Amino acid sequence: MKKLVLVFILIIFSIPILGGCWNQRELTDLALVLAVGIDKGEGDKKYDVTFQVVVPGNVASGQNGGGGQGPPVVVYESSGDSITEASRKATKKIPRRLYYAHTSIVVIGEELAREGIYNILDPMDRDPEFRTTTVVIIAKDKRAEDIISILTNLDKLPMNRFIKTLESAEAMLGENIKLNIDDLIGAITSPGKEPVISGFVLEGSPEKGTSPQNISTTRPPAMVSVDGLGVIRGGKLVGWLNNFHVRGAVWLLNKMKGTEIKFDFEGKKDAVTTTPYLSDTDVSVTFKNGKPFANVDIDTAFKLSEMDTDFDIEDPHKIEELEKKTSDVIKKEVEAAIKEAQKYKADIFGFGERIHKSNPKRWKELKDDWDNQFAKMDYKIQVHSYYRESGVRGKPFWSDMNK
Amino acid sequence: MSILTKMLKKKQVQRKNDNYRQKLDPSKPEELVIQKDYSANVSRIEEELGHSADLVIRQINIGIVNGALLFIDGIVDGKGISEFVVETLMDKQISSREVDVFQYVMDQTVALGSIKTITNWNDLYNALLSGCTIILLNGYNKAISGETRGGELRSIAEPTQQLAIRGPKDAFTETLRTNTALIRRRIKSPNLWVESMKIGKVSQTDIALLYIKGIAEEEIIQEVKERLQRIDIDAIMDSGYIEQLIEEQTFTSFPTTYHTERPDVVSSQLLEGRVAIIADGSPFVLTVPALFVQFFQAPDDYYSRFDLSTSVRLLRIISFLIALIGPSLYIAATTFHQEMIPTTLAIAIAAQRENVPFPAFVEALIMEVTFEILREAGLRLPRAVGQAVSIVGALVIGQAAVQASIVSPVMVIVVSITAIANFSTPVFAMAIAARLLRFALMVMAALIGFYGIMVGLMIMAIHLCSLRSFGVPYMAPLAPFSGPNQQDVFIRYPFWAFKDRPKFIVKGNVVRTGENQKPKPPKQSSHKSDKLEENES
Amino acid sequence: METAKISGKQLFVLVVLFEMGTALLEGFPVQLKQDAWIAILAGMAGGVLLFLVYYRLFLYYPDLPLTGYVEKIIGKWPGRVIGFIYIIYFAYLAARGLRDFGELLTATIYTNTPIFFLMSILILTITYAIQKGFEVLARVGEIFFAAVYMMAVIGFFLIIFSGLIHLENLKPVLESGWRQIMEVSIRQTMPFPFGEMILFTMILPHLNDQKKAKMICISGIVLSGINITIACIINIATLGTDLFLRSQYPLLSTVSKIQLFNFIERLDVLFMIYVMVAGFIKVAIFYYAAVAGTTGLFKFKNHRQVTFPMGILILVTAMMIASNFAEHIKEGLYIIPVYMHWPLQIYFPCLLLGIAMIRNRKKQKKAPAA
Structure with a gap:
């Protein structure tokens, strides 16, 4: 009996030695893919996929201290009729196994986005190796490979650069949204909601951006920057929200973390700039005359950050006016965003989803024709903003000089 | 594993198990009795010890009775012998024949720690070889053994293995008696019982078993005794030998007995109902039963807050x-x-x-x-x-x-x-x-x-x-889990809440700390200090 | 029959770990979307009722396991046949648990590793534990219980601090309607995991304080039911109904969404520790029941004689149950409940209880007469 057990244990433990180690792979045998770019195929294949692979020796300070000489990443291109095909074909050029667990960004070329993104999301959703927190962006007016190939400064790894830019712009300006694959798929599948994806543009020449010159000068010839929100309907990019439209959408989606608002004051143009920093948006959808009707309620607190006109900021009336003007600007932006979205017939704010949750019976009736219903929808926007502080100074320094 | 045990078994059969424990066969009682003729006795001892160089034999005359004083050089306290034995016996002159010389010697040497009468050769060898002084007198078929253990020994030093920032700085030494003394000094209770036995057929090592009667469970004491008595080995060089011979399971890399060189640790473990085993010649004292959590408790834990x-x-x-x-x-x-x-x-x-x-x-x-x-x-x-x-x-x-x-x-x-x-x-x-x-x-x-x-x-x-x-x-009190016994596992409770002895070791006498031990500021203290301040101002 | 005795605490821990076991991984009735948790609670209520049936049986024969007292109730040979069927049932469920475990690991973390290897390592570990006896199993359960709870609490707070909980995902409540919920709970959540309490009829005789059996088991069922419900709610609130529906292992998806301070992420390992513990306990208890039943039925001297062959049997069964994951799940959802769970968890015990009641009433009547 004991011998039997012993033999069995021996057999079990010799299996991995005989069969090679299945899931074992040394870190140095992996090509860590940091970013994937997917474009419409230029050749006869359906997709062109670019892989941004890190060159560890050039990023981290090696054993002798200091980074290596070459660029921190290398970009491989491959094409195929499916993403998997492209990924597997790429190994013809790459000496290591492509490893996606550290992929933190997926760039989709605008051309492909306009044709539809359903097909390309499935492999990433399915593969357990892929992080569900991978961020998706669209390369506005450009191919994804151009964006992926750019070398960046400040952050050695371009993908860090993208993510951090997205985060800082989201926190400071409120003109984009960091969206990961899970949320994207969630929004696509939810019947009463459409996703929006942040766009990235390339300023300057794509060719120069790939050379080390791009990181060795103080004014890089090519730069990537966040710009606009792509509106997706039915899995296709239908248009872009720009500037204040984006801000309106961000307000509505309750993702506003900070932005700037300027308005005329006491007859002077753009005299005051305020920065909202705390906000809460409450959206409810009710029915008015049998038609859906959205109530948007925004509360925000702001600081005064710049004034170009002299007034007494301790005067309650002035403060009231400040609050009202700030609210008005926000309201206008939100209105504009809703109108823009209605133009695209894309319910990016999730009004439909709200009906589904609060009134599932009515939703069943509305579901099939929701895009059109949304386009015709009426709404009411209420903004309450609260003045909090004006920094460490009261009056501007020049207020007495002028007298 | 099975093959190994089989092999061991076979060897055991072939091996002749020499019994060194008793130099003489106890089945023949007549050989065991000390003769009346002292010189015959002395020469027999000399012969049986192979005329060892460290055996010292001194002739003494007490009155008219001839006698001999025997001890092994180096393991006895030479000064003690000369002061208390030789001098006291040499000074006195006994004239009367009527006096029982044997009794007289016993009385005179009372200044020594312990005096025993020996009638048996085995006891004589045991006493002689563990550092006693033997006095043989002509005409008596018994001997006097005086406790004169001593010689060059290491003095009490600081612990070298288990260091503590705060707490006592003494450590056990190689001498059994010193070690028991170190514990006795800490627990001055009549309930601290010390039992002794000898293990090792050749080495005849003294082993002391310490426990506190009334706290330690009888079952555990009995079990320890049984396992110690079962040991059949030629020599015990260190308590490590004993540890390996009394463990419950040997195919484990986890220690199931605890050893320490700190008397304070042993004392506190005795108070938790454990049994300590001290082996002569080893500065490491074993305590049993040992539990997994115990190995993460350092002495400092109890000396600081x-x-x-x-x-x-x-x-x-x-x-x-x-x-x-x-x-x-x-x-x-x-x-x-x-x-x-x-x-x-x-x-x-x-x-x-x-x-x-x-x-x-x-x-x-x-x-x-x-x-x-x-x-x-x-x-x-x-x-x-x-x-x-x-x-x-x-x-x-x-x-x-x-x-x-x-x-x-x-x-x-x-x-x-x-x-x-x-x-x-x-x-x-x-x-x-x-x-x-x-x-x-x-x-x-x-x-x-x-x-x-x-x-x-x-x-x-x-x-x-x-x-x-x-x-x-071994995993108690984690598995089987016991809520009230968590006082000294991950969290060392403050002493006023650290009320019980571990209940899986001690069943009856579990109270460690009395009620209302939580320190409180004295009543009206604020009042007093206020007054003080007033006085000062 | 081993004479091992376990304490009430240990039994409670075993009940909770056993019930939560693999149910936390794949026991969610996902087709109900956001109403899944209601079905779990309903299933739990049904499970408590079923347990009361088992408990009555246990009261009649407090010293015997299920395979022992069927002989007394319906006679020697029919009883042995039924007992044998139960042994096969337990062994089969052990194999299913093992297969679940293997499938999960090969689908998520060990994608290139043969399932046989993963399963055989686990079964070896369990065999080792069972060789050591039921007391050791119960003690190990206590340690694992602490580990699981600690992890669950850590995971819970990480999920909350990552801002993943969106309670609005739970709306609209009762969209699928009571009828469907009840159907699902009878078909799915009551037999698995709550009806599996039938297994504890094999273990209750080991309890040292048998008066407490009822309280311990019911509170164990309720606690595990609440835990599964909480897990289900967290999953829905985090993933949303759509992803909850599409995920094969919703809990894994939830855990892998945790992202905190930019470095606490990809906590799949936390999940895997749970999978290991759950798989271990679930399979071990079924395995033990099968071993104990066999020892009793075929009058082996010692359960150790049966352990290893039974382990091999379970391993081989686990390999042969289904040729792929889809088949395995399909069997689990549609065939097993109707043809195995219902008869063996509901019909038989109720029938046995009926006969036992009549018999004992006769005895009681006879007793005062005599």
């Missing part, structure tokens, strides 16, 4: 885990679960490993083995050379190996953290278990990653749960 000692104890448990699974986590993370490592760190490790020719497992193995060799070498080498070894080791491990691209810097960090963490386990026996199992876990990790580590830890948990130490489950 509970909040500090609790946090330090938690730190110790964490470092035990690090020492156990540190390198295997590294192997698993870098060869199986790269997704777990944050991206920047993954890139940094990849960059460092770029030039290393070995897989992570081999790399880890090289480093761990190198470290173990260094540690062992440092332990064995004379102190002066030891330092040199550690310098060389630091250079080899720390720098040269990295520069030569044999290992990566991360690996060096992992190994050093593991090593340092391992040193923080208060008892060496447990630290060494972690050290050993670490290698097994490394193999498991190399085989199948975290799954392997988990399986390894699970098997370890099952094994630990199946162990018992003198009938007490």
Whole structure:
């Protein structure tokens, strides 16, 4: 009996030695893919996929201290009729196994986005190796490979650069949204909601951006920057929200973390700039005359950050006016965003989803024709903003000089 | 395993089990009796001890009776003998024949600690060889044995293994009596009972069994006694021998008896109902039953306040885990679960490993083995050379190996953290278990990653749960879990709440601390201080 | 029959770990979308009722396991046949548990590793534990219980601090309607995991304080039911109904969404520790029941004689149950409940209870007469 057990244990433990180690792979045998770019195929294949692979020796300070000489990443291109095909074909050029667990960004070329993104999301959703927190962006007016190939400064790894830019712009300006694959798929599948994806543009020449010159000068010839929100309907990019439209959408989606608002004051143009920093948006959808009707309620607190006109900021009336003007600007932006979205017939704010949750019976009736219903929808926007502080100074320094 | 036991059994049959315990056969009582003729006795002793050079025989005359004084040089207190035995006997002159000389000698030498009458050869040899002085008198078929143990002994020194920042600084020595004295000084209770026995057919080592009557469970005491009596071995060189012979299960790397060189630790464990075993010649005292959690309790825990000692104890448990699974986590993370490592760190490790020719497992193995060799070498080498070894080791491990691209810097960090963490386990026996199992876990990790580590830890948990130490489950009070006994496990309760002795060891007498022990500020204290201030002003 | 005795605490721990076991991994009735948790609670209520049936049986024969007292109730040979069927049932469920475990690991973390290897390592570990006896198993359970709870609490707070909980995902409540919920709970959540309490009829005789059996088991069922419900709610609130529906292992998806301070992420390992513990306990208890039943039925001297062959049997069964994951799940959802769970968890015990009641009433009537 004991011998039997012993033999069995021996057999079990010799299996991995005989069969090679299945899931074992040394870190140095992996090509860590940091970013994937997917474009419409230029050749006869359906997709062109670019892989941004890190060159560890050039990023981290090696054993002798200091980074290596070459660029921190290398970009491989491959094409195929499916993403998997492209990924597997790429190994013809790459000496290591492509490893996606550290992929933190997926760039989709605008051309492909306009044709539809359903097909390309499935492999990433399915593969357990892929992080569900991978961020998706669209390369506005450009191919994804151009964006992926750019070398960046400040952050050695371009993908860090993208993510951090997205985060800082989201926190400071409120003109984009960091969206990961899970949320994207969630929004696509939810019947009463459409996703929006942040766009990235390339300023300057794509060719120069790939050379080390791009990181060795103080004014890089090519730069990537966040710009606009792509509106997706039915899995296709239908248009872009720009500037204040984006801000309106961000307000509505309750993702506003900070932005700037300027308005005329006491007859002077753009005299005051305020920065909202705390906000809460409450959206409810009710029915008015049998038609859906959205109530948007925004509360925000702001600081005064710049004034170009002299007034007494301790005067309650002035403060009231400040609050009202700030609210008005926000309201206008939100209105504009809703109108823009209605133009695209894309319910990016999730009004439909709200009906589904609060009134599932009515939703069943509305579901099939929701895009059109949304386009015709009426709404009411209420903004309450609260003045909090004006920094460490009261009056501007020049207020007495002028007298 | 079975083959091994079979082989052992066979050998036992072939072996002739010589009984050295008794020089003479007890089945023949007439041979055992001391003769009346003292010179015959003396020559018999001389003969049977092979005319050993350290046997000292002095002729004495007490009145008209001739006699001899025998002792073994070196293990007796020479000064004591000359002062109390020789001088007292030589001075006196006995004229009368009527006096019972034997009784007279007994009375005169009363200044010695203990005096015994011996009638039997076996007892005589035992007494003589353990440092007693034997007086043989002509015409008496009995001998006097006086307690004169002494000679050159190491004095009480500071502990070398189990250091404590705060607390007593004395440690056990190699002398049994000193050791029992160290404990007796701490517990002045008549209930502290010391039983003695001799183990070792040749060595005849004195063993003392200490327990507190009324606290320690009778069953445990009986069990310990039985197991000690069962020991049949030629010699006991250290309490380590006993430990290995009385353990419940030998196929385990976890210690199921506790050993310490600190008398304060032994005393407190006696008060928790444990039994202590002291072997002559060993500065390490065993206490049983020993439990898993006990090996994470350091003496400092009780001498400093509970909040500090609790946090330090938690730190110790964490470092035990690090020492156990540190390198295997590294192997698993870098060869199986790269997704777990944050991206920047993954890139940094990849960059460092770029030039290393070995897989992570081999790399880890090289480093761990190198470290173990260094540690062992440092332990064995004379102190002066030891330092040199550690310098060389630091250079080899720390720098040269990295520069030569044999290992990566991360690996060096992992190994050093593991090593340092391992040193923080208060008892060496447990630290060494972690050290050993670490290698097994490394193999498991190399085989199948975290799954392997988990399986390894699970098997370890099952094994630990199946162990018992003198009938007490080894993992108590964790498994079987017992709420009231958590007073000294992860959290060391403050003494006013630390009320009970461990109930899985002590069943009857469990009260340690009385009621209302929580210190309070004296009533009206604020009032008083106010008044003081008034007076001062 | 082993003479091991376990304490009430240990039994409670075993009940909770056993019930939560693999149910936390794949026991969610996902087709109900956001109403899944209601079905779990309903299933739990049904489970408590079923347990009361088992408990009555246990009261009649407090010293015997299920396979022992069927002989007394319906006679020697029919009883042995039924007992044998139960042994096969337990062994089969052990194999299913093992297969679940293997499938999960091969689908998520060990994608290139043969399932046989993963399963055989686990079964070896469990065999080792069972060789050591039931007391050791119970003690190991206590340690694992602490580990699981600690992890659950850590995971819970990480999920909350990552801001993943969106309670609005739970709306609209009762969209699928009571009828469907009840159907699902009878078909799915009551037999698995709550009806599996039938297994504890094999273990209750080990309890040292048998008066407490009822309280311990019911509170164990309720606690595990609440835990599964909480897990289900967290999953829905985190993943949203759509992803909850599509995920094969919702809990894994939830855990892998944790992202905190930019470095606490990809905590799949936390999940895997749970999987290991759950798989271990679930399979071990079924395995033990099968071993104990066999030892009793075929009058082996010692359960150790049966352990290893039974382990091999379970391993082989686990390999052969289904050729792929889809088949395995399909069997679990549609065939097993109707043809195995219902008869063996509901019909038989109720029938046995009926006969036992009549018999005992006769005895009681006879007793005062005599």
